[in-house]
Every structure is written in C-alpha cells, then in structure tokens.
Amino acid sequence: MNIGTLARDKDYLLETVLFAGKLLLENGAETSRVEDTMERMIRHAIGDSRPTSDYTYVTVNGIFVKLNSGGSQFQRIDKRQYDLNKICGINQISRDFAAGRISLQNMRHRLFAIERDVCKLKLWHKFICTACLSGSIILLFGGSFVDVPAAIFAGLVSYFIHTWLTRALHAPFLPEYGAALLGGMAGYIAFTYRGVHLDLIMMGAVAPLVPGIAITNAIRDMMARHYISGMIVAIEALFTASALGAGIASASYLFLR
Template sequence: MKAESGEAYFERIDGRTFHLQHICSINQLSRDYVDGRMELVDIHRELLRVAKEQPKLALWKRLCWTACLSGSVMLIFGRVYQDVPAAMAAGIMAYLCYLFLSRALKVPFLAEYGSAFLGGAVGCLMYMLIGVHLNLIMMGAVIPLVPGIAITNAIRDMMARHYLSGLMGAIEAICIAGALGAGIACVSLPIVPGITFYEAFRGLVTGNNGAAAVVFLQVAYGAAGIACGMIIAEVLYRHTIRRILHHCAR
C-alpha cells in the first residue's frame, strides 16, 4: 500500500521470491542508519540499488543443492542408500520442470502441478530400476518444491497478529501443497497398481512365491476395501441421504 497526497491504493504483486542477500543488505543499511553512518538520502539511494540487484545462483549449483535436499530425505526417514540416487534424479527433474513451466506459463500453481507430475513419474521409473521404497522416492521428488519459507512466514505473521498477510501466505502455501499433491496423485493412480503387479510378477519369476503372494493379498484387500466402501456408500445414499434430500425438496 502506498500513500501520496493523502490517498492510498494497493499494488498487485504477481510473483514473490525470497532473496536472503537482499535481506542482509537491507538489515545492514538499517544498522548504518541507526549508528549515524548514513542519512535518509543515502538510504534511499542504496535501497534503489539493492532493489535493482538480482542475485542469481548458477544453475548447476542450484541443481546440486536440489539433489542434496532430495537425497537427504532418504537418509533421514529410511536410511536406504539405494534410494538416494533415485530421489536425486527425481528431484532434479522436478526442479528443472518447475523452472521451465514457471517461465513459460502464467497460470498460478500449474508449474507446481506439472513439476510434481514429472518428478513422480521419474521417481516411479527410478524405483523400478534401482529403488526400494517408492513412497520415500516420491517424497524426495517434491521436497525441493515445498513452500517452507511461505509456511514459516505465514505462521510468524499470524503469531505477530498480522492476520491479513498471514492468512494470504497460508492460503498460497496450502494451494501450492495441494498442487504438488495433485501431481503426485495423478502419477500414483495409474502407475502404482502397475508397479504392484510388476513386483508380483518379479517375485514369481525369481521364485519368491511368498513375496508374490503378499502382493496379491494386498491387491485383494485393496479391491475388497474399495468394494465395501462402494456398497456402504450406496446403502447410505439409498436409506439416508436420499430421504434427507426428499424431505428438503418438500
């Protein structure tokens, strides 16, 4: 919000980024002003200079940090070193897709959805090649895209009673998380059943009949659960929900 001549108006901000170097520079300017080393005119000039600066990290460095972040999830939760390269590859592909889609598309949250979808697909492929735990690989694929800073800032603003900015940040973070979850779900629905049957077939081929039987039992239990859920939903609709709707229509 900006005030000039007694009037106030709001300015729309389409995109937000977080630059810790900008924060450090502005904090140093405030310290210099408090200590009396700079005047307001100098502060204004330096703020304009900081605003024009665009600190950028080289792409290969960002990819290295993305790979480290995705791989560290495997060590924290599963301690399965075989899943580390699979999660790294999935995380790197998801991040590259996010960089491309965020520049090519102007639709909100579509870049997060597409990058999560591609990262999940690469994670499934790497799981079939060298992976052990599919869930952890999926987690490592999307962990670089999780809006951690936005969630932290939203919680801090809410605790500081800045409810408007905190609520806006929380809603944005929830939408981003929902887009990431939707991308992973769209990959998991068609691919995970195929991977399950692939594991059962591999168990039969390698002679591990026990593992194949366990997989088939899991599929049978899942199908039975879905069938029971559909039957219960149908019974509830016929005997409860339809009557309520009928009475409401009267």
Template sequence: MNIGTLARDKDYLLEAVLFAGKLLLENGAETSRVEDTMERMIHHAIGDSRPASDYTYVTVNGIFVKLNSGGSQFQRIDKRQYDLNKIFGINQISRDFAAGRVSLQDMRHRLFAIDKDVCKLKLWHKFICTACLSGSIILLFGGSFVDVPAAIFAGLVAYFMHSWLTRALHAPFLPEYGAALLGGVAGYIGFTYRGVHLDLIMMGAVAPLVPCIAITNAIRDMMARHYISGMIVAIEALFTASALGAGIASASYLFLR
C-alpha cells in the same frame, strides 16, 4: 536525524520507505517484518515529533503509507519470489539509516542498487543444493542409500521443470502440479531401475518445492497479530502443497493403477 522542511526531503522519505517495503515483500519477507522496518525508518527520519496520525499498513498484496508531512501513497505488490540475500541487504540498510551511518539520499541509492541486483547463483549450485535436499530426505526418513540416486534424479527433474513452468505459464499452482507430476514420473522410472522405497523417492521428488518459507512466514505473521496476512499466506501454502500432492497422486495413478 530529522528530515528538513523541504518538500523534496519529505518526498524522498515517503518514496524510500515505500520502496523498501516493496522490495522486502517482493523478495519473501513476512508482513510484520516489512511493517517494522518501515516504521523504524520513519521514526528515525521524523523523530519523536511524528504525529499520531502517521501510519504504515502492510498486506500481502499492498502497502499503505501515510505521512502528514509528505502525503500518502499506496504500492501494489503483484509479484513475489524468495531472495534472502536481498532481504538481508535491505535490513542492513535500514539499520545503517537508523544508526545515522547513511543519509536519506544514500539509502535511496542503495535500495535502487539492490533492486537491480540479479541473483548470481550458478546452475551447478542449484544442482548440488537440490540433489542434497532430495537425497537427504531418503536418509532422514529411514530409507536406503539405494534409493538416493532415484530421489536425486526425481528432485532435479521436478525443480528444473518448476523453474521452466513458472516462466512459461505465469499462473499460480499449475507449475507446482506439473513439476510434481513430472518429478513423480521420474521417481517411478528411477524406482523401477534401482529402488526400494517408492514412497520415499516420491517425497524426495517434491522436497525442493515444499513451501517452507511461506509456512514459516504465515506462522510468524500470526504470532505478530497480522492475522489477515498470515491466513492468506497459510492458505496459499496449503494450495501449493495440495498442487504438489495432486501431481504426485497423478503420477502414481499412471503407473500403479
């Protein structure tokens, strides 16, 4: 489908492409995926007549889009979270648009609907998932079933404290440090009550907070030759892991000195 000559259609395309990229970045997609999705949308809308001077450029904190038919725009990205459901929904919209199953206007409306959609994950879902992750770490590393309750308790404390501190502090790395510190304290309390391997319990405490998606995105971006974005995300993941380690070390210092 080629867009018409109306200026409104060109503005719609630029707005929709930029908004789709913004949603993908804000919800945890790697920059290579964001750029590829935007390029596919533009190619389908303009077709083979697309000028070579048109381009998209995506970094961790910003998106550039230039279209000779509709001008150029920049979108700053200030917040990021991880919502794989939204990423899946945006990718599906992109596929439907490329296949001609939805119009440009319909794609815009569906993107706005995804943006307004709020994660409906219930509290008990988070409770169960966190408990399974923290408890399974003990068994994966050869620990005892006796340590599982303490690890689950510590993991739950760390996870929910991280959620609260993220909303309260609005600062990078401090929520990770505070949550790991309190999770470590909870892990030590569980260890003194009934535990065998303190080191594994501490691992279970921080397991829900390890930046696994960020590490994966960094590797994928560097493999796709997005070296700047990949290195930025890798450094951020390194600082996050360091904050977690510092929190656990602080908790250990309080009780083991």
C-alpha cells in the same frame, strides 16, 4: 526533522520508504518485518521517538504509508520471490539509516543497487543443492542408500520442470502440479530400475518444492497479530502443497493403476 534538504520533501521520504517496503515484500519478507522496518525509517526521518506508531499498513498485495503531517502513498505488490540476501541487505540499510550513519538520499541509492542486484547463484549450483536435499530426505526418514540416486534424479527433474514452467506459464500452482507430476513419474521409473522405498523417493521428488518459507512467514505473521496476511500466505502455501500432492497422486495413478 533531522533529515537533509532533499529529504524534506515528504513525497521523497514516502517514496523511499515505500520502495524499501516493496523490495522486502517482493523478496519474501513477512509483512510484520516490512511494517516494522518502514516504521523505523519514518520515525528516524521525522524525529519521532515513540516506540510505536502507525505510519504504515502492509498486506500481502499492497503497502500503505502516510505521515501525520500530511501525504500518503500506496504501492501494489504483484510478484513475490524469495531472496534472503536482499532482505538482509535492506535490513542492514535500515539499521544504518536509523543509527544516523547514512542519509536518506544515500539509503535510496543503496536500495536501487539492491534492486538491480541479480542472484549470483548459477543454475548448476541450484541443481547441486536440489540433489543434496532430495537425497538427504531419504536418509532422514530411514531409507536406504540404494534409494538416494532415484530420489536425486526425481528431485532434479521436478526442479527443472518447475523452473521452466514458472517462466513459461506465469500462473500460480500449475508449475507445482506439473513439476510434481513429471518428477513423480521420473521417481517411479527410477524406482523400477533400482529402488526399495517408493514413498520416500516420491518425497524426494517434491522436497525442493515444499513452500517452507511461506509456511514460516504465515506463522510469524499470525504470531505478530497480522492475521489477514498470515491467513492469506497460509492459504497460498496450502494450495501449493495441494498442487504438489495432486501431481504425485496423478503420477501414482498413471503407473500403479
């Protein structure tokens, strides 16, 4: 082994690597990335020079890690969010460790620092980004500048409702449905006041909630032959998109019947 005295404990090594994988998976990394990062950490720690190995197995809801010399651990994953800054930070820590620039103990401390780090993006920053996205969708699909304020209003309503329902319900798909429903209603009200293309305004209402990262991760996982994880994430994204569609359909039924 080429790791320090404290890291000679197999459990310490496994716990540190498992913790890194947990942070990656909880913050939106695809399972193939999580598995590759953990493998590189273990190979460097034990001095394994093989290009491929089988120390880890990662799914959407759990991580298994073991050493050939004995010892294994499992970590269940119950929550997922999307924080690309944390993923980039963990990847940099992994590269520093694999290059020998930091010790295992130092890597563990830096991982805990990343876990404690909170998103510095304020809510009004997110609202500005939401407004830019919802408004630009109108122009991207050939709409009129007249529809932009209505789309921005509908997008802001749906994003606010989604944020509130996610904190209040702690249930999958219901926040997406409720946000699309109320966002669609707001879009229709704005359309009756001043609008030209109702369909584009509805697109602007749900644009901030489209599960783009989940769809991308599903494709990347399946291309990396992680078919089970890829299909699970794809199905989750499909249900999310269906909830958004059902919310918009419900809003249209209420106003257009």
